[in-house]
Amino acid sequence: MSFTRVRATALALTLAVALVAASAGGAVATTREVALQSNETNETTPEGPVDSDGDGLTDENETSVYDTDPNLADTDGDGLSDGEEVNEYGTDPESRDTDRDGLSDYVEVRQFETDPTVRDTDDDGLSDGEEVQRGTDPTDNDTDGDGVRDGTEVEEGLSPTTPDTDGDGTNDDEELNATDPPEETETPEESTDEEADATDGDGADESDAEEENASDDGTEVQGPGFGVVAALVALACVAALARRG
Numbered sequence: 001m002s003f004t005r006v007r008a009t010a011l012a013l014t015l016a017v018a019l020v021a022a023s024a025g026g027a028v029a030t031t032r033e034v035a036l037q038s039n040e041t042n043e044t045t046p047e048g049p050v051d052s053d054g055d056g057l058t059d060e061n062e063t064s065v066y067d068t069d070p071n072l073a074d075t076d077g078d079g080l081s082d083g084e085e086v087n088e089y090g091t092d093p094e095s096r097d098t099d100r101d102g103l104s105d106y107v108e109v110r111q112f113e114t115d116p117t118v119r120d121t122d123d124d125g126l127s128d129g130e131e132v133q134r135g136t137d138p139t140d141n142d143t144d145g146d147g148v149r150d151g152t153e154v155e156e157g158l159s160p161t162t163p164d165t166d167g168d169g170t171n172d173d174e175e176l177n178a179t180d181p182p183e184e185t186e187t188p189e190e191s192t193d194e195e196a197d198a199t200d201g202d203g204a205d206e207s208d209a210e211e212e213n214a215s216d217d218g219t220e221v222q223g224p225g226f227g228v229v230a231a232l233v234a235l236a237c238v239a240a241l242a243r244r245g
Contacts, residue, residue: 051070052070052071053069053070053071053072053073053082054073055072055073055074055081055082055083055084056081056082056083056084056086056087057070057082057083057086062082066082066086066093066094067094068082068093068094075093075094076092076093076094076095076096077096078095078096078097078104078105078106079104079105079106079107079110080093080105080106080109085105089105089109089116089117090117091105091116091117098116098117099115099116099117099118099119099128100119101118101119101120101127101128101129101130102127102128102129102130102132102133103116103128103129103132108128112128112132112138112139113139114128114138114139121138121139122137122138122139122140122141122150123141124140124141124142124149124150124151124152125149125150125151125152125154125155126138126150126151126154131143131150134150134154134160134161135161136150136160136161143160143161144159144160144161144162144163144172145163146162146163146164146171146172146173147171147172147173148160148172148173148176153165153172156172156176158172158176159172
């Protein structure tokens with residue numbers, strides 16, 4: 001083979017390699033452009049609702065409905081995610097203590113199993129927070145089982161955690177019932193002089209009983225016909241004198 005032919009063959013191979021390289025470079029560039037376009041598409045038109053903080057609420061609902069932070073899973077910092085508060089417990093995701101009973105929503109749900117939306121879960125007259133402070137059960141309205149509600153025992157100055165507060169052998173319920181004030185009875189009204197003078201009707205201020213007592217003491221009591229007899233005697237005397245004259 002002549003030198004000229006070898007040189008021509010080498011040149012042809014070089015051109016072929018250059019063309020292949022140029023073609024590959026174009027393909028790589030095209031793939032990169034497609035990937036960038038895909039990322040841009042994902043950023044601007046995501047598939048489905050966006051939940052940036054993963055709390056179970058969409059960003060749109062957090063901003064337009066619940067006014068919570070779409071980038072913070074637990075907006076009020078009470079230990080429950082915004083989604084749990086809205087979807088499971090019905091509590092306020094913006095308030096640590098929805099029912100204002102002194103216990104956080106998380107503590108009520110996870111520790112005491114009380115209702116975080118009701119101040120007095122067992123309806124005994126004491127809030128859940130007050131019961132926890134006093135050592136009573138916020139889910140039982142009669143912690144010591146003595147028959148008296150916890151709130152009533154506190155009002156009466158009794159211990160809601162001890163069935164027999166004073167230790168006398170009688171539980172608080174029996175003692176409370178035993179010391180109930182007696183029912184009021186009607187007292188008889190005092191009789192008037194007119195009512196007391198109902199027997200003889202003599203018009204005297206003294207009652208019949210007083211007149212009887214006066215008679216027993218030897219005091220002369222005039223009967224109802226004394227005046228008539230005296231008048232008749234006087235008339236008889238006048239008539240007798242007239243005859244003599």
